[in-house]
Amino acid sequence: MINISEKAQLILDNRVDYREIKENIEIFSSHIDISLDDRVCIYAYNSPHWIYSFFGIWERGGIPVPVDFMSTPEELSFIIDDSTPSFIITSEEKLDNVKASVELSKHKPKILTFEDINRKKISYQKPDRNLDNTAVILYTSGTTGKPKGVMLSYKNLLSNIEGLEATEIASYKDSTVAILPFHHSYPLMVSMLYPLYIGAKISFINTISAEEILKNLQRNRITVLIGVPRLYELFHRKIIQEINKNPVAKAIFSISKKINNQKISRLLFKKVHSIFGGNIRYFVSGGAKLDIEVAKDLWALGFTVIEGYGLTETSPIVSFNPPEKIKLGSVGKPIKGVQIKLEDGEILVKGNNVMKGYWKRPEETKKVIKNGWLYTGDLGYVDNDGYLYITGRKKEIIVLPSGKNINPEEIENLIKKASDLIKEAAVIYKDGRLTAIIHPDFKTVSERGIVNLHEMIKWDVIDKVNQRLPDYKRISDFFITKEELPKTRLGKVRRFMLDQFIEKIPQKKEVKEPSYEEYRILKEYLHSISKRKVYPDSHIEIDLGLDSLDKVELLSFIESTFGVSLSEKQLSQHQTVEQLSELIKKLKTKTQPAQTDWSKILMENLPVDISESSLPLIVLKKITKPVFKLYFRLEISGTENIPEDTNFILAPNHQSFLDGFLIISALPEKILKNTYFLAEEIYFPEGIRKKTGKIFHVLTVNINKDLKGSLQKTAMLLKKGKNVVIFPEGARTRDGKLLLFKKSFAILSKTVKVPVVPVVISGAFQSLPIGKKFPRPHKIKVKFLKPVYPTLSVEEIVKETQQRIEKEL
Numbered sequence: 001m002i003n004i005s006e007k008a009q010l011i012l013d014n015r016v017d018y019r020e021i022k023e024n025i026e027i028f029s030s031h032i033d034i035s036l037d038d039r040v041c042i043y044a045y046n047s048p049h050w051i052y053s054f055f056g057i058w059e060r061g062g063i064p065v066p067v068d069f070m071s072t073p074e075e076l077s078f079i080i081d082d083s084t085p086s087f088i089i090t091s092e093e094k095l096d097n098v099k100a101s102v103e104l105s106k107h108k109p110k111i112l113t114f115e116d117i118n119r120k121k122i123s124y125q126k127p128d129r130n131l132d133n134t135a136v137i138l139y140t141s142g143t144t145g146k147p148k149g150v151m152l153s154y155k156n157l158l159s160n161i162e163g164l165e166a167t168e169i170a171s172y173k174d175s176t177v178a179i180l181p182f183h184h185s186y187p188l189m190v191s192m193l194y195p196l197y198i199g200a201k202i203s204f205i206n207t208i209s210a211e212e213i214l215k216n217l218q219r220n221r222i223t224v225l226i227g228v229p230r231l232y233e234l235f236h237r238k239i240i241q242e243i244n245k246n247p248v249a250k251a252i253f254s255i256s257k258k259i260n261n262q263k264i265s266r267l268l269f270k271k272v273h274s275i276f277g278g279n280i281r282y283f284v285s286g287g288a289k290l291d292i293e294v295a296k297d298l299w300a301l302g303f304t305v306i307e308g309y310g311l312t313e314t315s316p317i318v319s320f321n322p323p324e325k326i327k328l329g330s331v332g333k334p335i336k337g338v339q340i341k342l343e344d345g346e347i348l349v350k351g352n353n354v355m356k357g358y359w360k361r362p363e364e365t366k367k368v369i370k371n372g373w374l375y376t377g378d379l380g381y382v383d384n385d386g387y388l389y390i391t392g393r394k395k396e397i398i399v400l401p402s403g404k405n406i407n408p409e410e411i412e413n414l415i416k417k418a419s420d421l422i423k424e425a426a427v428i429y430k431d432g433r434l435t436a437i438i439h440p441d442f443k444t445v446s447e448r449g450i451v452n453l454h455e456m457i458k459w460d461v462i463d464k465v466n467q468r469l470p471d472y473k474r475i476s477d478f479f480i481t482k483e484e485l486p487k488t489r490l491g492k493v494r495r496f497m498l499d500q501f502i503e504k505i506p507q508k509k510e511v512k513e514p515s516y517e518e519y520r521i522l523k524e525y526l527h528s529i530s531k532r533k534v535y536p537d538s539h540i541e542i543d544l545g546l547d548s549l550d551k552v553e554l555l556s557f558i559e560s561t562f563g564v565s566l567s568e569k570q571l572s573q574h575q576t577v578e579q580l581s582e583l584i585k586k587l588k589t590k591t592q593p594a595q596t597d598w599s600k601i602l603m604e605n606l607p608v609d610i611s612e613s614s615l616p617l618i619v620l621k622k623i624t625k626p627v628f629k630l631y632f633r634l635e636i637s638g639t640e641n642i643p644e645d646t647n648f649i650l651a652p653n654h655q656s657f658l659d660g661f662l663i664i665s666a667l668p669e670k671i672l673k674n675t676y677f678l679a680e681e682i683y684f685p686e687g688i689r690k691k692t693g694k695i696f697h698v699l700t701v702n703i704n705k706d707l708k709g710s711l712q713k714t715a716m717l718l719k720k721g722k723n724v725v726i727f728p729e730g731a732r733t734r735d736g737k738l739l740l741f742k743k744s745f746a747i748l749s750k751t752v753k754v755p756v757v758p759v760v761i762s763g764a765f766q767s768l769p770i771g772k773k774f775p776r777p778h779k780i781k782v783k784f785l786k787p788v789y790p791t792l793s794v795e796e797i798v799k800e801t802q803q804r805i806e807k808e809l
């Protein structure tokens with residue numbers, strides 16, 4: 001039915017030619033005594049044996065039922081009972097899983113391992129088959145629920161092979177590597193059936209790893225790499241990281257993108273191509289949508305990227321980019337013999353590639369095949385040149401109570417592109433809020449010394465993404481998880497599992513805990529400050545919820561108790577309780593449990609590099625105040641509430657980029673001369689900007705690299721009798737409402753014993769909200785409120801300051 005070319009070769013530890021392939025197929029078929037249309041499951045890793053099994057089943061007139069070799073016994077048991085196979089063919093390595101699955105199943109098939117098969121051939125009668133016979137049953141990946149068995153006929157498979165052949169994408173001279181598992185329709189067709197049909201070489205790898213893949217590409221001179229977006233995103237991330245480390249490479253890459261010439265790009269990045277073996281003709285991507293920026297960057301590196309589209313139900317290919325005329329971002333044109341049309345944005349497919357139906361589910365089949373057209377559930381459009389573009393999945397669209405539709409993939413892609421800290425992201429609608437689930441790249445987090453991951457993701461990722469989106473698409477909440485998101489083997493998120501996945505994030509199984517004293521003491525301390533259960537693999541921030549100030553206290557506790565002075569970078573590299581306790585055990589000089597004390601933490605007198613000259617500030621005030629009075633009708637009140645007998649902390653709400661200038665304009669000159677402003681280091685980096693900031697009394701802080709040092713320097717300023725302006729929200733408002741106040745200003749107030757003067761700024765948000773570059777005229781008011789004194793507790797200072805400002809707003 002589907003012939004194997006005499007030029008075909010399989011490569012694992014050695015080469016297997018056509019004669020050996022045919023002989024091995026006959027041997028395998030001899031070991032399965034089945035009748036026409038009997039089902040036989042194949043449950044194993046990709047290998048030549050897998051291929052012999054598949055074609056051996058065909059030889060006997062059976063129907064192969066490939067199963068994901070990573071399926072749990074429960075998942076395999078479901079397929080056994082649904083497809084009722086006569087045999088399960090597996091490897092010795094997977095035998096225990098198969099036995100457990102059969103034990104769970106009502107149906108009891110025979111089990112045959114590759115290792116059981118000897119060289120003995122048994123004669124048998126080959127049954128008659130025709131093109132309409134079911135050739136294979138492939139179970140869908142189950143992204144939206146229980147998998148269904150898709151029945152594909154020989155005619156279906158041949159239509160895809162002929163469609164691919166017409167594109168002339170490959171020939172017998174080509175070679176590929178079987179990375180993706182054959183149980184999925186995409187690699188079954190393009191990594192196995194089609195290469196065997198045209199006589200190309202198929203090589204196999206023993207372990208799935210980037211190193212093993214690259215070795216195979218080099219050793220076997222692979223010309224066509226077949227992968228999923230996740231694979232190319234991984235390659236892309238690593239290559240771009242290396243390019244960004246080298247200014248020259250970065251400049252060359254930028255030029256290459258502008259030139260957009262494949263031949264020149266291949267010469268410029270010859271070294272990159274050599275890592276991939278130097279023979280790659282095409283990167284073929286399927287199984288999910290490839291990010292357009294990834295495709296463009298790979299193209300700029302000189303790689304020809306070809307994207308296609310299909311479903312298990314379409315054998316699987318529907319469309320493919322013609323190699324001679326590729327449109328990045330598109331999934332190409334329909335292949336030979338396939339028709340597509342759109343109905344309310346949904347893609348409908350017709351042709352010999354459309355499945356016979358779902359196994360034992362006639363009603364489900366009727367729902368998706370109507371008048372010969374398969375309703376794919378995918379949304380898209382066709383351009384003027386006949387190229388198809390995918391925009392989303394109908395079932396995945398989130399419909400808000402307002403009636404507005406949201407494609408979660410659109411937002412997820414923005415989140416992933418916002419920072420290299422993000423490895424995976426999913427967006428769901430939960431409890432009336434658009435919620436993001438984020439799995440960070442913890443290796444990058446550690447390498448960059450990120451201490452406060454939650455804050456970094458909140459402001460550098462979620463907030464930046466939200467600014468690019470209309471209100472109704474903005475993320476209202478997010479979870480950080482250490483676990484990878486539930487996905488299919490080709491990397492598609494199993495969305496129906498996300499709600500359940502979130503519920504399981506905080507849960508932990510009881511595990512055997514270390515018995516040494518350092519772990520016990522650290523665990524007790526962490527439980528006391530987090531009020532959560534502590535386990536060896538509890539992540540200090542994600543699982544226990546420690547914020548940046550909690551971590552300063554933790555470092556102080558470790559130093560007092562164990563005599564170990566750890567840096568915040570060391571903490572970022574040892575973020576689980578067991579990792580941290582192991583480090584303490586290795587470095588400790590004593591063991592003497594102690595309490596953390598902010599007065600001790602802030603006692604250290606660090607040198608503070610500040611300008612004592614007040615002239616630049618006074619000049620700035622004389623310039624800005626009249627301009628603000630005229631343009632914003634600036635109104636200043638409450639200056640009588642500013643203490644004259646002591647220095648203090650000014651705590652304004654943060655409405656806009658104007659706020660610092662407004663404070664300068666509003667403060668009396670006598671007070672302004674002695675006042676300094678706390679600002680994030682990113683706004684005043686090294687160089688001219690930092691020097692300018694210093695002239696205007698700006699003290700920079702870095703909450704990720706040295707929050708403790710930043711607090712100590714601020715305390716030092718206060719001890720020297722200076723006033724300090726601290727924005728308790730830590731960021732500008734996004735909607736005019738107050739953000740949650742952080743407690744660092746209150747800790748400083750309580751420890752150094754200086755009052756807090758709440759400051760209300762109103763109207764500045766309306767004039768210059770975040771995202772706008774130029775302020776519009778709007779009345780702005782600055783009001784100084786009565787001081788909050790350090791006779792209160794830290795928590796009370798925070799609460800009282802926030803409530804007073806909120807009341808005035």
